[in-house]
Amino acid sequence: xxxSVLLFYKYVSFNxxxxxxxxxxNFCLNNNIKGRVFIAYEGINGTVSxxxxxxxxxxxxxxxxxxFSDIVFKQDKADSHTFKKMHVRVKNEIVNSGxxxxxxxxxxxxxxxxxxxQFYEENKDFVIIDARxxxxxxxxxxxxxxxxxxxxxxxxxxIISEIEDYKNKTVVTYCTGGIRCEKASAxxxxxxxxxxxxxxxxxxxxxxxxPDTFWEGSIFVFDERRxxxxxxxxxIKHIAKCYYCGEPSxxxxxxxxxxxxxxxxxxxxxxxxxxxxxSENCRKSANKRKEYHG
Ligand SMILES: [Zn+2]
Ligand SMILES: [Zn+2]
Numbered sequence: 001x002x003x004s005v006l007l008f009y010k011y012v013s014f015n016x017x018x019x020x021x022x023x024x025x026n027f028c029l030n031n032n033i034k035g036r037v038f039i040a041y042e043g044i045n046g047t048v049s050x051x052x053x054x055x056x057x058x059x060x061x062x063x064x065x066x067x068f069s070d071i072v073f074k075q076d077k078a079d080s081h082t083f084k085k086m087h088v089r090v091k092n093e094i095v096n097s098g099x100x101x102x103x104x105x106x107x108x109x110x111x112x113x114x115x116x117x118q119f120y121e122e123n124k125d126f127v128i129i130d131a132r133x134x135x136x137x138x139x140x141x142x143x144x145x146x147x148x149x150x151x152x153x154x155x156x157x158x159i160i161s162e163i164e165d166y167k168n169k170t171v172v173t174y175c176t177g178g179i180r181c182e183k184a185s186a187x188x189x190x191x192x193x194x195x196x197x198x199x200x201x202x203x204x205x206x207x208x209x210x211p212d213t214f215w216e217g218s219i220f221v222f223d224e225r226r227x228x229x230x231x232x233x234x235x236i237k238h239i240a241k242c243y244y245c246g247e248p249s250x251x252x253x254x255x256x257x258x259x260x261x262x263x264x265x266x267x268x269x270x271x272x273x274x275x276x277x278x279s280e281n282c283r284k285s286a287n288k289r290k291e292y293h294g
Contacts, residue, residue: 001077001078001079002051002052002079003049003050003051003052003055003077003078003079003080003081003082004049004050004051004052004055004075004076004077004078005047005048005049005075005076005077005078005082005223005225006035006046006047006048006049006050006055006058006059006073006074006075007046007047007073007074007075007076007176007177007204008044008045008046008047008062008071008072008073008074009043009044009045009046009071009094009095009177009178009179010043010044010067010068010071010072011042011043011094011104011182012042012043012044012067012068013041013042013043013067014039014040014041014042014043014044014067015041017039017040017041017090018090020039020065020088021039021088021089021090024037024039024088025086025088027058027061028048028058028086028088029086031050031054031057031058031061032050032051032054033048033049033050033054033055033058033086034048034049034050034081034082034083034084034085034086035047035048035049035082035083035086035087035223036048036083036086036087036088036089036222037087037088037089038088038089038090038091038094038095039088039089039090039091039094040090040091040092040093040094042093042094043094044067044068044071044094045094045095045179047082047083047221047222047223048083048086049078049080049081049082049083049223050081055075059073072201074177074201074204074205074208076204076228078225081224082223082224082225083223083224084224094179095153095179095180095183096152096153096154097153097154097156097157097180097183097184098154098157099156099157099183099187102182102183102186102187102190103186103190104182104186106186106189106190107182107183107185107186107189107198108171108173108181108185108186108188108189108196108197108198109196109197109198110197110198110200111172111197111198111199111200112200113199113200113201113205113206113209113210114209116142116172116199116206116214117206117210117213117214119172120143120213120214124170125169125170126169126170126171126172127146127163127166127169127170127171127172128142128144128145128146128171128172128173128174129145129146129148129163129171129172129173129174130142130145130146130147130148130173130174130175131150131153131156131173131174131175131180131181131184132150132153132175132176132180132220133150133151133152133153134147134149134150134151135220135252135263136176136220138240138265139217139218139220139227139238139239139240139250139252139265140203140215140216140217140218140219140220140227140239140250141215141216141217141239142174142203142214142215142216143214143215143216145174146163148162148163153180153184156180156183156184156187157187160188160191166193167192167193167194168194168195169194169195170195170197171188171193171195171196171197172196172197172198172199173185173188173196173197173198173199174198174199174202174203174206175199175202175203176202176203176204176219176220176221177201177202177203177204177205178198178199178200178201178202178205179202181198181199181202182198184198185197185198203215203219204219204228207219207228207230207231208230211230211231211232212231212232212233212236215230215231215236216231216236216239217231217236217237217238217239217240217250218230218237218238218250226251226252227250227251229250238250240265241265242265242266242267242270243264243265243266243270243278244266244267244270244271244273244274245267245269245270247267249265249266249267250265251265251266251267251268251271252264252265252266253266253271253276254289255276255277255278255279255282256275256276256277256282256288256289257277257278257281257282257283257285257287257288257289258285258287258288258289259285259287260277260278260279260282260285262278262282264278276289
């Protein structure tokens with residue numbers, strides 16, 4: 001465990017993403033940092049990995065930009081790099097929302113992990129909504145959470161009619177690290193929701209403080225780890241089921257028949273036994289993936 005993974009984002013008006021891209025990429029290449037960083041006029045969003053020492057240098061470097069001097073880092077241990085390469089990209093949005101210009105001044109109130117835990121413990125009358133994609137909520141979610149059918153975050157704008165009944169209730173939104181909820185929660189307020197909170201620091205911050213409580217299952221992450229398992233209690237360690245045998249699992253595979261490519265949760269034993277294919281037909285396909293992962 002000599003490596004660190006760093007997650008961070010900040011919405012802040014940023015003037016020269018193109019210049020930043022060049023110098024930032026060079027810094028990362030020269031300092032053995034791998035991962036992906038998105039930079040836009042609206043801010044920054046990144047996940048990077050490196051040795052503990054290199055990551056400390058990275059943090060110092062990033063916070064030397066005045067726009068990012070107070071950025072919040074979420075840091076995790078890792079056995080090795082969790083990315084193969086380093087990418088820095090200039091984007092229109094640091095997370096694709098398609099929501100247009102969001103008025104951050106009306107975003108949902110920030111709910112500390114302690115407060116969310118208290119909401120649960122006191123049986124408060126509240127609705128908790130997952131702002132992540134379906135393949136993320138499928139393998140992990142907060143207890144009793146609504147998990148709208150979102151193929152991508154761009155679908156968020158379509159869920160209002162689905163949740164309209166909760167306009168006068170206390171609503172809590174959550175996502176992995178908080179970045180999606182800043183926009184998702186503002187969008188709910190904009191659409192007439194009266195009492196909107198967003199989980200501060202997201203699932204990552206909550207589960208770090210309170211594993212084995214109200215978060216059930218695994219956390220999908222966008223690096224080579226694929227998932228993080230915050231819980232040790234057997235009954236909430238995995239909430240999804242193996243496509244083949246039905247045993248609890250959180251690991252995704254795509255059917256190795258390229259023409260099918262079906263996304264499924266599988267335990268290790270079954271994926272090997274089934275040659276990473278969803279069916280006998282797919283196993284016989286001539287158009288199969290040659291590489292095996294995990
Ligand atoms: Zn299985
Ligand atoms: Zn298949």
